[in-house]
Amino acid sequence: MTHVRIPDFSQPVPVRFAPAAPSSLGAVFARHVAARSAARISSTPARMIDAETAFQAVIDRASQVAAARAPTTLADLGSLAVAVALMNECCLDEEADDVHAGLAALIRGILAVTGVDLPAGFEGLSDRG
Numbered sequence: 524m525t526h527v528r529i530p531d532f533s534q535p536v537p538v539r540f541a542p543a544a545p546s547s548l549g550a551v552f553a554r555h556v557a558a559r560s561a562a563r564i565s566s567t568p569a570r571m572i573d574a575e576t577a578f579q580a581v582i583d584r585a586s587q588v589a590a591a592r593a594p595t596t597l598a599d600l601g602s603l604a605v606a607v608a609l610m611n612e613c614c615l616d617e618e619a620d621d622v623h624a625g626l627a628a629l630i631r632g633i634l635a636v637t638g639v640d641l642p643a644g645f646e647g648l649s650d651r652g
Contacts, residue, residue, distance in 0.1 A: 549642055551577075551584045552609055556644030585610040601639030604630050608641055608648065615647030 558577035562570040588606035608615065608630045614623040615630070627648055634641065641648070 546584075548581075548584050548588055548606060548609065551580050552642050552644070555581045559644075581612075582610050597637045598639070600633055601637035604633035604637065605639060605641060608634075608645065612645060612647040 555574070555577040558570070558574040562574040585606040589603060589610065594600040594603050607626070611623065611626060614620075615627040619627060631648060633639075
């Protein structure tokens with residue numbers, strides 16, 4: 524005769540809570556830069572996964588910013604340009620296709636007009652000076 528153990532679901536199960544993730548786009552991007560730097564120093568599978576996860580968090584948060592209401596001020600427009608730049612960081616370089624080259628030109632123009640800077644650690648727009 525085989526015995527099967529049935530779990531006792533009547534007892535509460537302890538739950539571990541992860542610390543809250545940074546919510547601002549700048550904080551999420553800073554986490555990505557740190558993870559990317561660590562992966563470049565020592566390219567272990569764990570660090571590569573961490574870097575990819577951090578970049579996906581940037582894309583997710585930047586997508587939320589981009590999907591928000593249409594910008595009504597220069598500051599809003601600058602924030603939108605930064606969000607779009609961060610979402611497309613790996614595509615905005617001298618080897619970009621025509622669509623991404625146009626996007627890069629648009630982002631550069633918006634940043635110039637609004638006076639907004641890209642965050643430290645941004646590696647796209649390689650010809651931005």
